[in-house]
Amino acid sequence: MKTPSLPHNEVSRLEFLKNLNILDSLPEQSFDDLATLASEICKTPIAIITLLDESRQWFKSKVGLTATETPREISFCGHAILGNDIFEIPNALDDDRFIDNPLVTGNPNIRFYAGIPLVSSVNYALGTLCVIDQKARELSEEQRHSLKKLGRLVEALIEARIQYQKLQEMSAALFDKTTFLNTLLSSTDESIISTDLNGLITSFSRGSESMLGYTADEVVGLKTPAIFHDVKEMHQRAHELSHILNKPIETSFYVFISQALQRKSETREWTYIRKNGTSLPVSLTVTPMYDNTGELFGYLGVAHDISLRKQAEQETSYMAGILERTGELAKVGGWEFDIASMQIKHWTTEVFRIHELDPPQLPSLEQAMTFYPPESRRELEATIDQATQTGMPWDMELPFTTAKGKHIWVRTQGSAIMRDGKATSLIGAFQDITSQKTVENALKTREKSFNDIIEYAPIGMAIVSLEGRFTRVNQALCNIVGYSSEELMQLTFQEITFPDDLEADLERVSQLIEDKISTYQTQKRYIHKDKRIVWVQLSVSISRDQDRTPKYLIAQIEDITERKYQHEEAEQFAYHDPLTNLPNRRMLLSRLHHALMQTERFYRAMALMFLDLDHFKNINDSLGHDVGDMLLKEVANRLLKCVRSIDTVSRHGGDEFVIVLSEISHTEDAELVAQKIIASFKEPILINGHEIMMSTSIGIAVSKHEKPTKADELMKHADKAMYEAKGAGRNRYCFHD
Numbered sequence: 001m002k003t004p005s006l007p008h009n010e011v012s013r014l015e016f017l018k019n020l021n022i023l024d025s026l027p028e029q030s031f032d033d034l035a036t037l038a039s040e041i042c043k044t045p046i047a048i049i050t051l052l053d054e055s056r057q058w059f060k061s062k063v064g065l066t067a068t069e070t071p072r073e074i075s076f077c078g079h080a081i082l083g084n085d086i087f088e089i090p091n092a093l094d095d096d097r098f099i100d101n102p103l104v105t106g107n108p109n110i111r112f113y114a115g116i117p118l119v120s121s122v123n124y125a126l127g128t129l130c131v132i133d134q135k136a137r138e139l140s141e142e143q144r145h146s147l148k149k150l151g152r153l154v155e156a157l158i159e160a161r162i163q164y165q166k167l168q169e170m171s172a173a174l175f176d177k178t179t180f181l182n183t184l185l186s187s188t189d190e191s192i193i194s195t196d197l198n199g200l201i202t203s204f205s206r207g208s209e210s211m212l213g214y215t216a217d218e219v220v221g222l223k224t225p226a227i228f229h230d231v232k233e234m235h236q237r238a239h240e241l242s243h244i245l246n247k248p249i250e251t252s253f254y255v256f257i258s259q260a261l262q263r264k265s266e267t268r269e270w271t272y273i274r275k276n277g278t279s280l281p282v283s284l285t286v287t288p289m290y291d292n293t294g295e296l297f298g299y300l301g302v303a304h305d306i307s308l309r310k311q312a313e314q315e316t317s318y319m320a321g322i323l324e325r326t327g328e329l330a331k332v333g334g335w336e337f338d339i340a341s342m343q344i345k346h347w348t349t350e351v352f353r354i355h356e357l358d359p360p361q362l363p364s365l366e367q368a369m370t371f372y373p374p375e376s377r378r379e380l381e382a383t384i385d386q387a388t389q390t391g392m393p394w395d396m397e398l399p400f401t402t403a404k405g406k407h408i409w410v411r412t413q414g415s416a417i418m419r420d421g422k423a424t425s426l427i428g429a430f431q432d433i434t435s436q437k438t439v440e441n442a443l444k445t446r447e448k449s450f451n452d453i454i455e456y457a458p459i460g461m462a463i464v465s466l467e468g469r470f471t472r473v474n475q476a477l478c479n480i481v482g483y484s485s486e487e488l489m490q491l492t493f494q495e496i497t498f499p500d501d502l503e504a505d506l507e508r509v510s511q512l513i514e515d516k517i518s519t520y521q522t523q524k525r526y527i528h529k530d531k532r533i534v535w536v537q538l539s540v541s542i543s544r545d546q547d548r549t550p551k552y553l554i555a556q557i558e559d560i561t562e563r564k565y566q567h568e569e570a571e572q573f574a575y576h577d578p579l580t581n582l583p584n585r586r587m588l589l590s591r592l593h594h595a596l597m598q599t600e601r602f603y604r605a606m607a608l609m610f611l612d613l614d615h616f617k618n619i620n621d622s623l624g625h626d627v628g629d630m631l632l633k634e635v636a637n638r639l640l641k642c643v644r645s646i647d648t649v650s651r652h653g654g655d656e657f658v659i660v661l662s663e664i665s666h667t668e669d670a671e672l673v674a675q676k677i678i679a680s681f682k683e684p685i686l687i688n689g690h691e692i693m694m695s696t697s698i699g700i701a702v703s704k705h706e707k708p709t710k711a712d713e714l715m716k717h718a719d720k721a722m723y724e725a726k727g728a729g730r731n732r733y734c735f736h737d
Contacts, residue, residue: 001097001098001101002096002097009124013124013126016120016122016126017051017052017053017124017126018053019165020126022060023058024058028060028061028157030157031060032063033541034049034061034157035047035048035061035063035129037150038129038147038150039063039131040459041458042131042143042146043143044064044112044132044133046062046063046064046131046132047062047063047129047132048061048063048065048128049061049062049118049127049129049154050075050077050115050127050128050129050130051127052072052077052078052081052126053072055072056069056071056072057069057070057072057077057078060127064108065108074101074102074103076089076101076113076115076130077115077127079097080116080117080128081127081128084119085116086139086144086147087113087114087115087116087128088114088115088139089112090136090137090138091112091136092104092110093111093136098110108132108134111133111135111137113132114144114147115130116148116151118151118155119155120158120159121162128151129151129154131147140458142458143458145456146456146458153446156446190303191207191211191272191282191301191302192208192300193225193300193303194299194301195225195298195299197296197297197298199224199225199226199252199253199257199299200222200223201219201220201222201223201225202220202221202298203216211272211282211303212274213274213275214228214275225253225301226253228272228273229270229272229273230271230272231251234255237255237268238250238254238255241254241255256284256299257288259286260287260288261288264288265285266285267283267286268286269282269283270282280307281307281310282303282305282306283306284301284302285301286299286300287301287302332431332432333348333349333351333353333431334346334350334351334427335351335427335428335429335430336427337365337427337428338425339425339426342365343362343365344362344363345362345425346362347362350430351430354402354410354430355402355403356403356404369381371401371402372399372400372401373401376398376399379396380396380398387416387423387426388416388423388426391418391423393415394413394414394415396412396413397410398410408432408434409432409433409434410431410433411430411431412430412431413428413429413430414426414427414428414429415427454474455475456474457474457476457556458476459476459556460474460479460555460556460557461473461476461477461557462477463553463555464553464555466513466550466551466553467492468492468493468494469491469492470489472489480526480534480536480557480559481496481526481528481534487529493505496526496527497524497525497526497527498524498526498527500525504522504524505538508522509553512540512541512550512553513550515544519539519540519542520539520540521537521540522538523535523536523537523538523560526557533561535559535560535564536557536558536559537560538556538557539555539556539557540553541554542554577650579651580632580636581636582649582650583648583649583650583651584650584651585652588648588650588658591648592648592660592711595660595662595663596703596708596709596711596714598662598663599703599704599705600705600708602705603705604663604664604705605665605667605704606660606661606662606702607664607667607669607670607673607700607703608658608661608700608701608702608717608718609659609670609674609698609699609700609718609733610652610657610698610700610715610722611656611657611658611698611699613655613656613695613696614694614697614726614731616654616655616694617655619694623692627692630687630688631685631687631692631694634685635657635694635696636651636657638677638680639657639677639680641680642677643673647659647660647661648660648662658715659673661673667735670700670702670735671733674700675733677696677698678695678696678731678733681694681695681731695730696731697726697730697732698725698732699718699719699720699724699725700718700733700734701714701735702735702736717736720736721736722734
């Protein structure tokens with residue numbers, strides 16, 4: 001056995017894998033679905049998503065195995081991650097690296113292995129998506145193609161986990177910054193007021209006294225902040241909250257703390273009413289306060305005077321108008337360009353940030369255009385010329401290179417300011433849409449992979465509406481049922497399902513839609529376009545949106561008609577005598593055991609009869625084996641007419657037959673059957689012009705619930721009684737004592 005080598009970047013690879021926090025994590029449906037799909041597409045009993053750490057290969061998802069990990073030194077996947085393509089072993093017994101591997105010589109008895117490395121976006125091979133079989137084989141080209149695509153989907157799931165972790169880290173950093181800023185505000189000389197949970201003021205800073213004209217003695221423990229708020233603003237905020245929360249909100253202290261109750265700080269502009277009746281615009285930040293046990297005990301309000309800012313806003317109303325138009329267009333960075341001077345007049349901070357330039361130095365128009373590649377630059381220049389001449393607005397998505405050489409995508413929007421029918425300036429919005437483009441491209445790639453999996457899957461696949469109509473089918477399904485894709489998408493699955501199978505199928509679909517089950521598998525019959533029956537193995541799952549609302553059904557269909565008929569033929573051969581079509585010894589023993597169990601369970605009796613044809617050898621030798629065979633068939637027919645449908649007549653071999661009377665009330669019932677059989681043999685048998693007289697010797701053994709007998713003992717008893725009948729002169733029956 002050869003132990004796999006280590007990748008050249010093993011140390012950094014292990015550190016990256018550890019930081020993913022995926023090892024020993026709980027099962028996830030998205031990974032399990034891809035492992036299941038790999039098993040089904042490659043038709044292997046085992047499929048695994050593995051991750052390799054220092055000493056083991058751990059299974060993130062598995063199909064067909066109970067183990068959760070194996071030592072890395074004996075892993076096939078340790079070899080697979082050293083390459084870039086599918087690592088395939090058609091027969092491990094023919095490969096010196098694996099012939100004595102414990103996974104080959106013992107459970108799970110690997111013969112065939114194929115694994116595609118799972119490589120991160122920073123080129124670390126973390127593990128594999130692999131399929132395994134206990135018999136030697138090779139993947140088809142279609143299966144290899146599909147396995148690669150499934151591997152990319154697993155890589156996409158791992159990459160999504162990485163992005164989620166980054167988002168959590170960013171959220172934690174943002175929370176720390178918010179906490180720091182709130183603490184900083186609470187230590188200033190601005191108005192600082194604390195309340196208890198009911199809104200009663202518990203502290204009133206000197207800044208509050210100066211700003212509002214009240215003393216602390218007048219309000220602490222006596223009043224709520226509502227006494228110095230504009231009542232109309234409180235009514236308006238209550239109305240807004242009623243709309244947001246979809247329930248009536250009273251004009252009360254709640255309007256100030258709605259966000260604080262959700263463990264959030266909230267900053268809003270309010271109008272304070274001083275004690276002398278004058279008004280003052282303020283920016284108020286309300287923060288929840290917690291004790292050292294994490295229990296909420298009150299609220300802190302920090303307000304500062306924004307009257308000067310309000311005055312400044314009024315004095316710069318023209319610039320505010322530009323920013324407002326920019327917000328209407330894109331709610332991101334804004335800019336202004338003066339047509340008369342052909343100069344950029346203004347960039348917001350966001351525009352500088354996207355360009356990776358330091359404010360306040362503005363570039364010229366020519367310099368600004370150099371950030372775009374030549375083709376995009378010409379397109380943008382033509383668009384700006386048209387806007388200047390006609391006033392027509394634009395909205396474009398273009399590639400872009402920042403001042404520091406970073407390649408991104410931007411969205412640029414613009415419109416002309418017209419005076420007396422002439423454009424005097426251009427204003428617009430500017431947005432970095434790289435993340436959006438990345439998501440769009442990822443979605444397109446994922447959609448294409450999904451479409452390719454459906455289209456090129458070696459089994460039938462379909463997307464089905466909740467009502468049962470086919471909305472997407474692949475060629476493999478069309479081949480199974482004989483319809484073209486256009487014809488099939490005009491039908492429902494109900495219309496091509498064999499009527500006897502429809503009720504059970506609809507019940508399972510109903511359980512899927514009601515979220516009682518997540519998937520189901522069954523064997524059913526479709527009606528081919530040429531009206532013949534097609535047996536299929538059907539696997540159905542359901543797609544739901546984020547709210548668990550069902551969207552559509554996903555069906556996988558495999559044609560098992562030939563397999564079904566082969567199974568039925570094999571079962572017929574395995575359990576029936578090929579000459580007489582009677583049950584053979586295997587089925588006889590099964591029914592005998594069942595009859596004995598029923599005897600004990602329902603307190604009744606049963607009988608076993610051994611029959612041997614008298615002098616059959618003489619007939620066989622004198623008239624030939626063909627006549628002998630025809631004689632045995634006729635004997636089988638006569639025996640069947642002498643028993644009930646619940647009884648079993650079997651051929652034990654040669655000229656011996658065994659009958660199980662599964663339920664008798666008295667011993668005499670078995671005797672009556674034996675008499676009936678002997679009487680039926682008195683009629684001559686005509687075969688090829690020969691009139692043959694036959695008789696039989698019968699041995700009978702009875703098992704009763706008071707004294708049950710084991711199957712092998714009962715057969716010995718009946719056989720012994722049969723030989724007693726022969727010894728007594730044949731053509732008769734005997735009971736075992």
